[in-house]
Amino acid sequence: MRNFVENPRVSCSLSGGLGTLGAIYRAIPILHAGPGCGIQASIGTQIDYLGGGTGCPSTNTYEKEVIFGGEQRLRETIQGTLDVIDADVYVVLSGCTAGIIGDDIQSVVEEFQDSGHTVLAIETAGFKGDTYYGYSVTMLALFKHLAQKTVTEEKTVNLFGLVPNLDITSNGDFEELVRVLGRIGVNANTFFYIPDGVEQFRHAGNAALNINLSPWLLSNVEALLQSSFGIQTLHYPGLPVGPTATSDFLRKVGETLGIDKALVERVIREEEDYVYRYYEHALRELYRYIIVGDVNTVLGYSRYLTNDVGQVAYAAIITDQLPQSKRAAVEEELSHLEYGKPPKIFYENDKFKISEIIREHEDFINLILGSSYEKEIASELDTFHVTLSYPCTDQHILNKSHIGYRGCLTLIEDMYNNL
Amino acid sequence: MATKLLDALREDRPGFTSSQGGPECYLRGKSRGGCLKPADRTFAQTTQCQQMNAIATLLSMEDSVFIVHAPDGCSGCASMFNESYKVGQYHRGKRVAKNAHIVSSSFDENDVIMGGETKLRTTIRSVVQRYQPKIVFLFSSCSSGIIGDDIDAVAAELQKDYDSTVIIPIHCEGFKSKIHSTGFDVVFNAIQNYIIGDDRPETEEGLVNIFATTSIGYADQLELERMLKAIGLKVNYIPFFSSYEKLKKIPAAEYSVSVCQVFADTYMKFLYEEYGIPYVITGMPVGTRSTDRWLTEIAKMVGKEEEAAAFLARERAAVLPEIESLREKIQGRRVFVCTGTGRGVAAATLIEDYNMKLVGIQSPTYEDAYVDDYERLAEFHGDDFIIDVATMQPFEQVNLVNRLKPDFFIGIGSWVDKLGIPNTHILEPKRPTFGYRGVVYLGRKIATALENTAWADKMAAHRKLPYRDSWYQQDAFHYMKREEDEE
Numbered sequence: 055m056r057n058f059v060e061n062p063r064v065s066c067s068l069s070g071g072l073g074t075l076g077a078i079y080r081a082i083p084i085l086h087a088g089p090g091c092g093i094q095a096s097i098g099t100q101i102d103y104l105g106g107g108t109g110c111p112s113t114n115t116y117e118k119e120v121i122f123g124g125e126q127r128l129r130e131t132i133q134g135t136l137d138v139i140d141a142d143v144y145v146v147l148s149g150c151t152a153g154i155i156g157d158d159i160q161s162v163v164e165e166f167q168d169s170g171h172t173v174l175a176i177e178t179a180g181f182k183g184d185t186y187y188g189y190s191v192t193m194l195a196l197f198k199h200l201a202q203k204t205v206t207e208e209k210t211v212n213l214f215g216l217v218p219n220l221d222i223t224s225n226g227d228f229e230e231l232v233r234v235l236g237r238i239g240v241n242a243n244t245f246f247y248i249p250d251g252v253e254q255f256r257h258a259g260n261a262a263l264n265i266n267l268s269p270w271l272l273s274n275v276e277a278l279l280q281s282s283f284g285i286q287t288l289h290y291p292g293l294p295v296g297p298t299a300t301s302d303f304l305r306k307v308g309e310t311l312g313i314d315k316a317l318v319e320r321v322i323r324e325e326e327d328y329v330y331r332y333y334e335h336a337l338r339e340l341y342r343y344i345i346v347g348d349v350n351t352v353l354g355y356s357r358y359l360t361n362d363v364g365q366v367a368y369a370a371i372i373t374d375q376l377p378q379s380k381r382a383a384v385e386e387e388l389s390h391l392e393y394g395k396p397p398k399i400f401y402e403n404d405k406f407k408i409s410e411i412i413r414e415h416e417d418f419i420n421l422i423l424g425s426s427y428e429k430e431i432a433s434e435l436d437t438f439h440v441t442l443s444y445p446c447t448d449q450h451i452l453n454k455s456h457i458g459y460r461g462c463l464t465l466i467e468d469m470y471n472n473l
Numbered sequence: 474m475a476t477k478l479l480d481a482l483r484e485d486r487p488g489f490t491s492s493q494g495g496p497e498c499y500l501r502g503k504s505r506g507g508c509l510k511p512a513d514r515t516f517a518q519t520t521q522c523q524q525m526n527a528i529a530t531l532l533s534m535e536d537s538v539f540i541v542h543a544p545d546g547c548s549g550c551a552s553m554f555n556e557s558y559k560v561g562q563y564h565r566g567k568r569v570a571k572n573a574h575i576v577s578s579s580f581d582e583n584d585v586i587m588g589g590e591t592k593l594r595t596t597i598r599s600v601v602q603r604y605q606p607k608i609v610f611l612f613s614s615c616s617s618g619i620i621g622d623d624i625d626a627v628a629a630e631l632q633k634d635y636d637s638t639v640i641i642p643i644h645c646e647g648f649k650s651k652i653h654s655t656g657f658d659v660v661f662n663a664i665q666n667y668i669i670g671d672d673r674p675e676t677e678e679g680l681v682n683i684f685a686t687t688s689i690g691y692a693d694q695l696e697l698e699r700m701l702k703a704i705g706l707k708v709n710y711i712p713f714f715s716s717y718e719k720l721k722k723i724p725a726a727e728y729s730v731s732v733c734q735v736f737a738d739t740y741m742k743f744l745y746e747e748y749g750i751p752y753v754i755t756g757m758p759v760g761t762r763s764t765d766r767w768l769t770e771i772a773k774m775v776g777k778e779e780e781a782a783a784f785l786a787r788e789r790a791a792v793l794p795e796i797e798s799l800r801e802k803i804q805g806r807r808v809f810v811c812t813g814t815g816r817g818v819a820a821a822t823l824i825e826d827y828n829m830k831l832v833g834i835q836s837p838t839y840e841d842a843y844v845d846d847y848e849r850l851a852e853f854h855g856d857d858f859i860i861d862v863a864t865m866q867p868f869e870q871v872n873l874v875n876r877l878k879p880d881f882f883i884g885i886g887s888w889v890d891k892l893g894i895p896n897t898h899i900l901e902p903k904r905p906t907f908g909y910r911g912v913v914y915l916g917r918k919i920a921t922a923l924e925n926t927a928w929a930d931k932m933a934a935h936r937k938l939p940y941r942d943s944w945y946q947q948d949a950f951h952y953m954k955r956e957e958d959e960e
Contacts, residue, residue, distance in 0.1 A: 058596040061552070062575075067546075094547055094549035109518055114519065130515045131516055149615075183581075430571060
């Protein structure tokens with residue numbers, strides 16, 4: 055059972071589905087949901103092809119549908135969508151109303167099997183879970199219905215576990231991951247924000263390896279790709295940020311795929327040189343920080359700031375619903391970084407309580423790394439704040455990255471510019 | 474406390490529709506003939522729900538907590554309005570902008586099965602302990618509404634434990650009304666029933682309630698106050714950036730005025746009937762004609778017509794040369810307007826000031842309150858401009874704009890860039906868009922957009938809208954079920 059939360063950082067499962075589909079160009083959501091859901095659930099997502107949440111087809115279920123059922127409205131809406139909107143994949147997402155009244159969206163979708171279009175349905179009623187849940191069930195459905203295999207491509211990987219939008223620099227971060235993997239000859243399917251995302255799903259069965267960046271999400275997808283296509287998964291929990299972590303990431307991927315070590319080491323040397331040349335020019339303050347964010351963010355930036363930049367992690371507040379069973383491994387990693395003492399670790403998603411934790415440790419820190427919500431407590435305590443985690447509402451971010459080799463330099467810039 | 478105001482759905486008003494389309498003369502004829510009916514869409518894009526409007530109306534109340542009894546997704550727009558709230562605080566000179574206390578009950582599957590009232594009680598108790606707010610607003614949602622959580626009973630039960638906090642249930646389940654502005658009515662009813670109740674404060678001379686929609690920036694608030702000061706009125710600005718005390722003062726006002734034909738209109742009528750507070754319903758003071766009408770109508774009510782006329786003459790004289798010079802640059806252009814009902818009608822009068830011609834307008838609703846406004850627009854623009862009565866539905870506007878090929882577009886829509894039409898929105902937090910100063914500001918904005926059309930030209934060359942070519946050949950109102958079709 056979920057507790058109430060002040061200033062929620064994530065949205066509902068419908069939003070997770072919308073955000074995931076919206077990030078795949080020409081894959082479009084058809085909402086079988088209430089009248090406001092397309093706007094409410096699209097806040098914080100990028101649905102660029104449709105022009106945002108307002109472009110999403112929707113059954114807009116009103117009282118009539120609540121009482122008499124909404125399957126006929128859904129049928130009309132799917133047909134209208136196919137007639138009006140040009141796309142590669144059409145996905146019905148259900149909202150709370152459809153979920154509670156029990157409309158059978160799968161059977162309605164099956165009626166469109168012979169339409170010449172790919173039409174899928176996913177149960178994403180908002181009360182079923184949060185954005186992460188919506189991401190997880192949507193990814194599973196897309197791989198299940200789209201992925202095929204013709205031949206194993208030895209140097210192709212499926213990269214997932216990074217929830218679109220919930221990493222505030224996700225467009226740029228995917229680009230940087232594709233770039234660094236490309237340098238060692240690895241072709242990464244990242245599915246999101248690219249023109250051929252749907253094609254990447256269709257060919258995902260050809261990959262030689264999956265890389266999962268989340269310590270807790272998408273084990274369902276891993277199992278599916280293993281059983282359907284025999285694809286193994288390399289786990290690298292958290293964002294790879296900065297030279298030490300990104301080099302470690304490349305070595306692990308290189309080793310798993312059997313890539314020439316000399317090539318990997320040459321790329322690492324060149325990329326690290328690039329970063330350290332800029333470090334000579336970098337303005338670096340010394341901080342004891344408290345970091346607030348989802349586990350991918352906390353792991354990734356804690357590793358970087360501690361192991362590379364020489365900052366001291368005082369505390370970490372993890373805001374996603376990391377399952378109990380996955381916590382020990384995350385705590386173990388945060389406590390045994392190459393440099394620095396173990397930080398205090400908290401699990402909290404309520405803004406008031408997070409602010410209270412920060413206030414308690416005020417004397418020991420001089421930097422808050424968190425979402426735009428933490429700006430408030432930072433102003434109140436007159437402490438430095440840098441926006442690193444979701445939601446980020448104080449900056450307009452298009453393609454900048456904070457991760458990998460190049461992104462970590464942008465992060466150093468942002469840390470200075472935000473002071 | 475006796476309930477004096479009853480919730481009524483907007484769609485139950487006579488002559489009201491949120492789904493229709495056609496030339497101005499067609500809709501007006503049907504409406505005047507008493508035979509304008511909604512033409513429901515068999516295909517639609519997402520609309521807006523009344524919960525969003527209810528939350529938006531109240532979210533800038535600084536001494537309140539907002540509990541959304543729903544899954545976290547229903548706090549999505551609240552998070553967005555929170556950003557406007559923070560920007561609004563900044564514009565009002567607050568260096569440390571606070572977040573609105575938005576609390577989601579995180580309604581989940583367990584609550585669907587077992588009911589969410591226990592969780593709601595815990596949530597209320599916790600937030601009262603955290604903030605000792607003057608008001609706790611409880612917003613219902615589709616999910617908590619369908620399973621039948623009784624927010625009234627929970628509010629009444631917990632109210633007994635608190636003396637200095639009012640707990641106010643707001644019934645705004647999205648599925649209940651097709652018209653999102655029903656959310657405004659629900660809010661004013663709750664304010665009356667739970668905050669004002671049986672209060673009968675003494676009338677304060679010269680005090681006027683200004684019921685203002687949330688899209689109005691601080692500069693426009695100041696402009697409204699300046700115009701009303703010119704006719705000797707002092708403003709109680711409601712409910713944006715308001716407080717418990719300011720709401721309590723509503724019945725102490727001598728007059729009521731709204732800045733939109735359909736915002737707080739029923740509530741102002743109630744205040745007249747119950748407290749004898751006279752009111753006028755005028756549009757939004759955007760453009761010289763709407764500005765003149767707005768202030769003159771108010772002045773008539775308060776008996777200050779001469780003062781208003783003198784003020785308007787001074788204002789007019791100050792900007793007339795600039796308006797004339799701008800007119801030279803932008804006149805003759807054909808315009809499509811897509812900005813919401815009240816602001817849209819006002820924007821259509823603004824373009825008259827510059828001799829631009831209206832070819833089409835999108836409006837979330839069409840109702841009796843607007844028929845006269847449209848008739849006035851027809852006098853200048855002709856009665857053949859197209860009205861798309863739609864809550865958003867960009868697919869229809871894309872079709873219309875592609876067909877009508879306007880020279881300019883007023884509104885917010887990233888899609889219009891992809892059709893290569895130069896455009897601007899007319900919302901502005903730092904400079905007034907209202908009054909004569911606003912006419913100049915917006916005129917310059919339109920002239921600027923027309924001076925450099927690079928963005929839209931090049932977007933159109935590079936990016937395509939998601940609609941099939943065949944859709945552009947269809948009638949824009951193809952998916953409306955019209956009565957004629959059924960006969």
